Amino acid sequence: MQVEQDLLAKNDRIAAVNRARLDATHTLAVNLMSSPGSGKTTLLCRTLELLKGQTPLAVVEGDQQTSFDADRIRATGVPAHQVNTGAVCHLDASMLLGSFELQAPPEGGILFIENVGNLVCPAGFDLGEHKKVVVVSVTEGEDKPLKYPYMFAKADLVLVNKVDLLPHLDFDLERLMGYLAQIRPEATVLKVSARSGEGMESWLAWLGEARSAIA
Amino acid sequence: MHELSLAQSIVEIATSHARAEGSGRVTKVFLKIGALAHVDPGALTFAFDAVSAGTLAEGAEVIIERGAAKAFCVPCGLTIEVATHADVCPHCGVHQWMLTEGDEMRVTELEVE
Ligand SMILES: Nc1nc2c(ncn2[C@@H]2O[C@H](COP(=O)(O)OP(=O)(O)OP(=O)(O)O)[C@@H](O)[C@H]2O)c(=O)[nH]1
Ligand SMILES: [Mg+2]
Ligand SMILES: [Zn+2]
Numbered sequence: 500m501q502v503e504q505d506l507l508a509k510n511d512r513i514a515a516v517n518r519a520r521l522d523a524t525h526t527l528a529v530n531l532m533s534s535p536g537s538g539k540t541t542l543l544c545r546t547l548e549l550l551k552g553q554t555p556l557a558v559v560e561g562d563q564q565t566s567f568d569a570d571r572i573r574a575t576g577v578p579a580h581q582v583n584t585g586a587v588c589h590l591d592a593s594m595l596l597g598s599f600e601l602q603a604p605p606e607g608g609i610l611f612i613e614n615v616g617n618l619v620c621p622a623g624f625d626l627g628e629h630k631k632v633v634v635v636s637v638t639e640g641e642d643k644p645l646k647y648p649y650m651f652a653k654a655d656l657v658l659v660n661k662v663d664l665l666p667h668l669d670f671d672l673e674r675l676m677g678y679l680a681q682i683r684p685e686a687t688v689l690k691v692s693a694r695s696g697e698g699m700e701s702w703l704a705w706l707g708e709a710r711s712a713i714a
Numbered sequence: 715m716h717e718l719s720l721a722q723s724i725v726e727i728a729t730s731h732a733r734a735e736g737s738g739r740v741t742k743v744f745l746k747i748g749a750l751a752h753v754d755p756g757a758l759t760f761a762f763d764a765v766s767a768g769t770l771a772e773g774a775e776v777i778i779e780r781g782a783a784k785a786f787c788v789p790c791g792l793t794i795e796v797a798t799h800a801d802v803c804p805h806c807g808v809h810q811w812m813l814t815e816g817d818e819m820r821v822t823e824l825e826v827e
Contacts, residue, residue: 500731500735500823500824500825500826501822501823502727502731502821502822502823502824503820503821503822504727504820504821505818505819505820506720506723506724506727506819506820506821507720507723507819508723509723509726510723586718587718587719588715588716589716589719591719619716620715620716622752623716623720623752623753624716624719645800648798648799648800649752649799651799652799680809681799681800681802681809682799682800682809683799684809684810
């Protein structure tokens with residue numbers, strides 16, 4: 500019997516629902532993806548400290564286990580919902596939809612989604628977010644765009660984090676940019692340090708532009 | 715191993731069709747997996763065997779057809795064939811293309827009894 504059914508059809512349907520839900524409240528949704536430990540949560544905490552009070556904010560945290568990251572976010576005073584994916588290695592659209600029941604998207608503000616630390620699987624699942632941000636830290640080496648092309652091929656923005664460590668490393672930023680250009684020349688690249696705060700203005704400016712694009 | 719989620723989706727598609735047909739079990743599942751689909755066919759088959767256990771699709775044979783990946787080169791205005799995300803256009807040597815075909819993962823056909 501002929502079927503012709505896409506394996507991601509269900510996920511994509513729910514992602515479209517999420518997008519409609521976010522658009523209805525004019526909420527910019529940003530999906531942060533990286534390998535474990537690139538600094539997503541640290542970067543988010545610093546970002547929230549800079550934006551809170553001016554912009555309505557909320558965070559959805561995805562991890563296989565624990566609520567450590569949501570606890571770190573809540574310590575900034577910004578609401579966070581932790582999704583534990585159990586054995587699953589990525590967030591999918593239904594998990595984000597489920598989070599909306601417990602934590603509404605911040606009206607007119609930004610919803611940050613921290614995906615499960617993994618440079619492979621999260622790339623395969625549309626959540627209904629407006630922007631995909633890939634964080635890669637300078638301690639990971641320059642070759643990640645070529646090794647994990649599925650992830651980088653979808654990035655709107657690549658944040659190169661931990662640049663405060665550059666003096667101690669032989670990391671070659673030009674090489675990373677060259678590899679990224681082979682996979683995704685359209686992506687914007689920004690250097691940041693969640694530790695020192697370097698580059699945060701450019702990141703906030705990028706977020707501001709993304710917000711006005713959906714308003 | 716996001717193949718587990720994808721395999722789960724195959725089982726849902728296959729068993730819902732089998733039930734709708736009033737069939738007792740699914741014997742063959744035909745998939746079309748594009749050259750640039752984000753899935754490993756071997757891992758997908760392995761995951762399918764695991765998640766189909768105890769369902770109408772248990773024991774079904776998975777037959778995978780691979781498709782070529784095609785892209786539209788913006789500078790040239792031509793359709794080109796690509797094999798990896800890092801490929802450049804064979805005509806202009808530039809990487810400014812949009813994938814038009816080749817990331818699909820579809821159940822195309824089922825055999826039931
Ligand atoms: N030197 C330096 N260390 C950083 C920076 N950003 C994060 N770190 C450190 O890197 C480690 C991991 O940071 P996290 O923010 O937990 O990383 P993550 O990406 O959220 O990790 P997972 O959620 O487990 O995937 C921590 O020890 C941070 O203090 C940075 O810009 N510079
Ligand atoms: Mg984290
Ligand atoms: Zn061309």
